[in-house]
Amino acid sequence: xxxxVEGTTVECSGPEDSRxxxxxxxVRRWFQENAKILRHDPLGAGLLQLTLHAxxxxxxxxxxxxxxxxxxxxxxxFLRRPFSLAGxxxxxxxxxxxxxxxxxxTKLLTEYRPGxxxxxxxxxxxxxxxxxxxxxxLVGGGVGTAPLIAVAQAVRRTxxxxxxxxxxxxxxxxxxxxxxxxxxxxxxxxxxDGTRGVKGLPTDLLDDAIRGTAGVxxxxxxxxxxxxxxxxxxxxxxxxxxxxxxxxxxxETIMACGVGxxxxxxxxxxxxxxxxxxxxxxxxxxxxxxxxxL
Amino acid sequence: MKQAGSGSEAPGRLQAQxxxxxxxxxxKMKNPVMTASGTFGSGREYAGLxxxxxxxxxxxxxxxxxxxxxxxxIRLAETTAGLLNSIGLQNPGVDHxxxxxxxxLRGLGTPVIVNIVGKTVxxxxxxxxxLDGSGVAGIEVNISCPNIKEGGLAxxxxxxxxxRVTRAVRDAxxxxxxxxxxxNVRDITEIARAVEASGADALSLxxxxxxxxxxxxxxRPILGNVIGGLSGPAIKPVALRMVWQVAGAVGIPLIGxxxxxxxxxxxxxxxxxATAVAVGTASFVNPLAPLQIIEGLGKYLQESGTKAVTDLIxxxxx
Numbered sequence: 245x246x247x248x249v250e251g252t253t254v255e256c257s258g259p260e261d262s263r264x265x266x267x268x269x270x271v272r273r274w275f276q277e278n279a280k281i282l283r284h285d286p287l288g289a290g291l292l293q294l295t296l297h298a299x300x301x302x303x304x305x306x307x308x309x310x311x312x313x314x315x316x317x318x319x320x321x322f323l324r325r326p327f328s329l330a331g332x333x334x335x336x337x338x339x340x341x342x343x344x345x346x347x348x349x350t351k352l353l354t355e356y357r358p359g360x361x362x363x364x365x366x367x368x369x370x371x372x373x374x375x376x377x378x379x380x381x382l383v384g385g386g387v388g389t390a391p392l393i394a395v396a397q398a399v400r401r402t403x404x405x406x407x408x409x410x411x412x413x414x415x416x417x418x419x420x421x422x423x424x425x426x427x428x429x430x431x432x433x434x435x436x437d438g439t440r441g442v443k444g445l446p447t448d449l450l451d452d453a454i455r456g457t458a459g460v461x462x463x464x465x466x467x468x469x470x471x472x473x474x475x476x477x478x479x480x481x482x483x484x485x486x487x488x489x490x491x492x493x494x495x496e497t498i499m500a501c502g503v504g505x506x507x508x509x510x511x512x513x514x515x516x517x518x519x520x521x522x523x524x525x526x527x528x529x530x531x532x533x534x535x536x537x538l
Numbered sequence: 539m540k541q542a543g544s545g546s547e548a549p550g551r552l553q554a555q556x557x558x559x560x561x562x563x564x565x566k567m568k569n570p571v572m573t574a575s576g577t578f579g580s581g582r583e584y585a586g587l588x589x590x591x592x593x594x595x596x597x598x599x600x601x602x603x604x605x606x607x608x609x610x611x612i613r614l615a616e617t618t619a620g621l622l623n624s625i626g627l628q629n630p631g632v633d634h635x636x637x638x639x640x641x642x643l644r645g646l647g648t649p650v651i652v653n654i655v656g657k658t659v660x661x662x663x664x665x666x667x668x669l670d671g672s673g674v675a676g677i678e679v680n681i682s683c684p685n686i687k688e689g690g691l692a693x694x695x696x697x698x699x700x701x702r703v704t705r706a707v708r709d710a711x712x713x714x715x716x717x718x719x720x721x722n723v724r725d726i727t728e729i730a731r732a733v734e735a736s737g738a739d740a741l742s743l744x745x746x747x748x749x750x751x752x753x754x755x756x757x758r759p760i761l762g763n764v765i766g767g768l769s770g771p772a773i774k775p776v777a778l779r780m781v782w783q784v785a786g787a788v789g790i791p792l793i794g795x796x797x798x799x800x801x802x803x804x805x806x807x808x809x810x811x812a813t814a815v816a817v818g819t820a821s822f823v824n825p826l827a828p829l830q831i832i833e834g835l836g837k838y839l840q841e842s843g844t845k846a847v848t849d850l851i852x853x854x855x856x
Contacts (some may be wrong), residue, residue, distance in 0.1 A: 271585045276825055314823065319619040319771045319799070324823060365587075365825065498614050500621060501822040503586070505579035507599075507625045508614040521608055521628060526583075 272526075274503065275300040279364045281356055282338060289417035290345045291387060292354060293330070299337030301366040305329055307394035308371025308469075308494055308530040311339065312502035313353070314363040321349045324365065326499050328391035328471070328529070331423070332367075339366070342390040342419055368502050369529045372492055374398060376467050379457035382408040382429070383446050383480060385472020386417065391494055393420040395469055396427040407453060408432070409446035411472070415439035446472075447479040454487050465489055469530075474538055481533045491533035497524045512537035556839030557846035558832065560594070562791045562813050563714035563739035565649050565675045567594035569832050570808065570847055574795050574818030575599055575653035575678060575718070576625065580639040581646070587825050591646040592832065597816060598635070598643070600655035600680050603664045605631040611762015615751045620770030620797075621819055622749050624763035627655050627683070632665045636672060649675035651716065657686045659706045666710040676714035679707050681733075682722075682745045682767075694720035694745075697732035708737035716793065719743040719784070726780050727787035734788045742793035742816060743784060744777045769819040771797040778810055785811025785852060799827060801834025808847065809854035 279296035286292050301311060312324040331340040345351055356362060372395055380399060382392040389410050399406055406427075411434040412418045418440065424431050432449055433441030442449065450468075457466040468491035470480045477493045484491035500508045504526035513522040513535050522528065558569040572595040578584060581596050590596060608628025615622040630638075635652070643650045652674050656662035666677055681694035681703060693699045700717070708715050717733045719726060721744040730741055746767025751760045759765075777796020785792055794807030795816040804815045820827040835847060844850060 271582050274586045276587060319823075321616060322619055322621060322770060322823065323616050363824075498612065498616075500614050500623070500819075501577070501583070503579075503583045503825075505583040506577060506614075506623070506822060507579075507608060507628050508623060510608065510613055510628070512610075521610075 273304065274366060274368060275304075277301055277364050277366075278361045279339070280361050281358045284356060284358055287342065287419060289412075289414065291342060291417065291419060292345070293340060293342050294353075295338055295340045296362060296364065297337055298339045298364050298366070301364060302332045302337050302339050303334045305332040305339065305367035306371040307374070307398045308391050309367040309369050310391075310502075310529060311341065311364050311366035312368060312499070313341075315349045315353045321352065323349075323500055324502065325349045325353070326368070326496070326502055326525070328394075328494065328496075329367065330390035330393045330420070331397060332394065339364075342387060342393075344387045365502060369525055370527070372469050372494075372530050377402075377404060378464055379405040379407070379466040381450070381453050381457065381466050381468045382406065382424075383450060383468060383470040383472070383476070384408065384410045384420065385446060385476040386412055387419065388470075388472030388476075388494070389420045391471050392469060393423045396420075396424045396429045400427040405457065406430070407457065409434065409449050409453060411435065411446035411476075413437065445476065445479075447476055447483065450480075450483050451487070454483070454489055462488075467491070468533075470494070470533075477533075478538050481536070481538065484533050492530050493533045493536065494529045495524050495531060495536065496529065499525055501525070556836055556844060557848070558836055558839070559846075560813050560848060562793065563676060563716055565595065565651070565714055567649060567814065569594040569835070570814035571804065571828050571832050571835070572651070572793065572814055572816045573597050573821070573828065574816040575680065577818040577821055580635070581643055581650075582639070584821065584825060588829060591648045593648055593828055594814060594832075595649040595651055595675065596643070596646070597651045597653055597678055598639070599629055600627050600653040601629050601632040601635050601665060602627070602655050603632065603661050605629065605634065606655075609763045612760055613762065613766075615760040615766065617749070617751065617768065617770075618772060620768050620772035621822070622751055622761060622766040622768050623746070624761045624766035626763065629655070632668050636668065640672060640674070644673055651676040651678050653678040653680050653718070654707075655680045655683050656703075657683065659703050662703055663706050663710045666707045666713075670711040670713060674713065676716055676739075677707065677711060678716040678718050678742060679704065680718050680745070682718070682720040692720055692722070694729060695723050697728050700729050701732040701736040704733045704736035704738050714739045716740045716742050718745055719780075720745050721776060721780055722748050727783050730784040730788050734790050738790060740791045740793065740813075741784060741788065742795055744773070744780050744796050747773050747776060769797070771799055773797045774803060778806055781807055781812050782810045782855075785855065798831070799824070801831045801838060804831050804835060805838065805850065808850050809852065811852040811855060813848075813851055
């Protein structure tokens with residue numbers, strides 16, 4: 245790899261399944277759909293859930309992927325906004341996102357009503373690797389829990405043992421608990437302020453969760469899938485490294501195209517002994533925790 | 539069913555398929571709509587959505603002699619009706635392009651123009667040499683790159699430097715040479731004339747306008763590089779003014795770039811004097827914009843009784 249970030253030195257610790265690539269080798273199919281809003285409901289604490297009719301996206305999506313939504317028909321706000329899929333139903337042709345109001349774009353999004361149409365690009369990015377059969381531990385922080393709901397629903401049919409550690413600032417801000425329980429997941433909730441569940445961060449419970457699910461051999465090691473604030477993902481990286489547990493994290497960043505053309509969503513990745521810039525939108529948003537330099 | 543007579547039929551009267559084709563720097567294009575370098579990756583990204591061979595030409599992102607990593611930190615900031623970027627010209631290098639991307643692109647059947655970047659004149663020449671004879675339709679020289687031998691001043695900011703790099707590339711290849719002008723200059727017509735005199739076959743303008751944004755919460759510039767390039771609808775009036783001025787200053791054909799979102803935007807540039815247009819940032823917001831622009835131009839020609847899009851080049855200038 246010679247596209248090296250200048251001035252960086254890094255241990256030779258990149259994983260064999262490093263997903264850093266320079267450009268795309270194949271053409272990845274995606275769609276633009278004018279998606280009718282079916283439901284748009286506030287969840288509390290500035291969070292909303294939006295379900296749209298987007299059959300092409302729903303039919304080809306996998307958990308961990310995202311959609312790039314146009315929030316204005318005009319040129320202000322200008323760019324689309326990316327949101328992880330919290331769920332998708334190929335039979336009904338629907339996709340669901342859960343989002344937080346953080347700025348101009350998401351504020352405008354709250355004004356759309358069922359029956360109105362939003363332009364959606366998707367499904368985009370690389371999702372979580374679902375081929376494993378060992379115990380799966382989901383760790384979600386805040387609105388980051390959204391894509392983990394889609395994971396829970398997808399692995400439900402496989403009979404894989406799934407547990408989840410979900411955290412939020414306060415009880416009202418917790419998402420996905422019911423959906424995960426319905427999907428057969430063993431859920432523990434945490435809140436920063438102690439208004440529900442354990443007072444503290446979901447990562448406080450992670451070591452116990454790993455111990456509780458780990459088997460005797462490396463092949464029976466659990467896997468961690470995590471999504472949430474960067475400080476939380478850093479803890480995931482530390483715990484995963486210390487306990488030698490495979491972990492995958494979903495990143496978010498400001499994006500323009502969302503499909504790998506503009507190179508605006510770069511993140512630092514370790515590739516063998518060097519660091520390179522990867523694209524969150526196409527190399528990710530899901531990465532092996534060992535390959536991301538947060 | 540061709541109709542005899544002049545092109546000025548009564549509006550609304552249907553006629554044979556209007557002619558959208560243009561030829562620029564010897565490159566034949568089925569329509570005047572191209573992609574802007576840096577916004578279309580290597581083509582594969584948007585090929586996942588639509589048949590990109592419908593485009594008049596594809597301009598792929600700037601390539602250098604060796605891979606360039608691009609800028610660290612935040613590379614994007616949204617602005618009112620626009621986008622600031624400081625990607626830093628990240629690219630895998632011309633050799634990787636020729637090996638991994640070109641075989642796929644050449645099979646598309648639409649002209650592929652390669653944008654080239656460099657830190658010195660020699661680097662531009664080297665990239666041009668490696669592309670010579672490859673089968674690409676042409677080279678677009680990005681002269682907004684800083685010249686490290688002149689204290690980092692961009693090649694395109696001074697007529698002498700702009701002329702020198704143009705002449706060097708011209709002498710290094712038989713391919714059509716299009717030079718992409720920087721708008722961050724005192725007088726773009728000066729640069730345009732120097733580049734024309736140095737052998738450019740066509741000019742494309744404009745590249746991005748320099749700008750910045752500050753995050754008032756953490757009291758820091760948003761972009762890692764502090765200063766970036768502004769694109770999108772916000773810059774269209776400036777881009778159009780520059781195309782107008784350059785069209786009056788040179789004889790070689792122009793490609794108009796800058797905030798084109800719709801077919802009527804494209805028409806403005808054509809009427810100002812551009813032979814073709816490039817669509818850039820619009821693709822991020824509306825990926826089908828290039829196709830809609832092609833369709834819209836065709837409809838306009840039909841409804842206005844215009845036989846060919848070339849009839850409209852400079853139509854606002856008479």
